[in-house]
Amino acid sequence: DTGVSQDPRHKITKRGQNVTFRCDPISEHNRLYWYRQTLGQGPEFLTYFQNEAQLEKSRLLSDRFSAERPKGSFSTLEIQRTEQGDSAMYLCASRPQGVVEAFFGQGTRLTVV
């Protein structure tokens, strides 16, 4: 399968716990994005990488959120001390250089109880 892969697909966690999600982009894509989507809303930009460099972070991304892309390949998104408001679908997308379409993974559905 050559699409964007996200793991896990679903995660239920207790409030206050830390969670980590993984995204494997399409191999030749140098840009990788994280978005968050809540019910009835469009995806909201969180952050993006070009290769291993994190180039932009949204002001939505509180200091409890951290993302890495250590070797310019897969990326992880960690949420520390989860809150109920963090419950959402977390989407990863990748795209090559240029103004071209981004390809999305199937997302990780996070539920904080």
Add this chain to the structure above:
Amino acid sequence: EDQVTQSPEALRLQEGESSSLNCSYTVSGLRGLFWYRQDPGKGPEFLFTLYSAGEEKEKERLKATLTKKESFLHITAPKPEDSATYLCAGDNTDKLIFGTGTRLQVFP
């Protein structure tokens, strides 16, 4: 502030009843306008990219058009399998800014 607004929020159509979805954007330095389809519980699936006013693209029953302020997604003779949420997004500084989507339901 850069913004993408979609209307209507929801649309119910009878099978075969053509209609249009609207996407208005105020994105400075827009470099591309993207349309995606999203099924429940899944990630967005790419449909079209439009780069300049006057451009049109077609795929099966869908046609996307772009003006300087808006984009339209025209659906001709829709079928129940076209039921989904349709998202548009503007690209200005290397990231996509999404609207809230139009939830389309097509009934047989």
